[in-house]
Amino acid sequence: AADKIRLIPQDFFAELCEQIIQHLNHKILGVNTAELCQRIQTSGVEINIGDLAKIANILSFLFSTAARNNLSTEELVTTLGSAGSTLPKHAVQVIRHVWNEQGKAIAVSQDARTMATVGQFVDMKWKLGVAMSSDTCRSLKYPYVTVTLTVADPSGQVTDKSFEMTIPQFKNFFRQFKEMASVLETV
Numbered sequence: 001a002a003d004k005i006r007l008i009p010q011d012f013f014a015e016l017c018e019q020i021i022q023h024l025n026h027k028i029l030g031v032n033t034a035e036l037c038q039r040i041q042t043s044g045v046e047i048n049i050g051d052l053a054k055i056a057n058i059l060s061f062l063f064s065t066a067a068r069n070n071l072s073t074e075e076l077v078t079t080l081g082s083a084g085s086t087l088p089k090h091a092v093q094v095i096r097h098v099w100n101e102q103g104k105a106i107a108v109s110q111d112a113r114t115m116a117t118v119g120q121f122v123d124m125k126w127k128l129g130v131a132m133s134s135d136t137c138r139s140l141k142y143p144y145v146t147v148t149l150t151v152a153d154p155s156g157q158v159t160d161k162s163f164e165m166t167i168p169q170f171k172n173f174f175r176q177f178k179e180m181a182s183v184l185e186t187v
Contacts, residue, residue: 002086004051010090012040016052017098020059023152024067024106029122030152031056053157059095066099067106073099122158123150145170 019031037052131142148162
């Protein structure tokens, strides 16, 4: 990961760190690594989304662990140095600056830690469609519902998950949502 971090210009690395801190502070729903990766690539740096997502996961783990252990800025930097870290100097400087400015605000309640290990629901979209025909079947007339869930994983990376359901499956899905809503109203 250190080799990939060396490739990222300091301003983009700082933006990534700040977004991760904001995510851990529950100020934003997640880090849009796809958009950031595209901007880094446009600047002429060869990095792929998978590598950037790994770096985001590492930084998220670093900041949340530092918050959980209530580390000062100097303790964090010393820990990074003593762990045999091969992080480039500019990355350590950015981590020091971001942690010094915003790190203390990370709320690390037990509930937040539990939620962070699961991920967070961001949005849901659905559409109704009808399959009219296919290569093997002339007349399907088969209705279906396509659902796209937008989820922020524990590191804050936002991803879309899509699936299709038959009408009976969708009715069951809808019934379960109604049950959840009625239970939430009693809380």
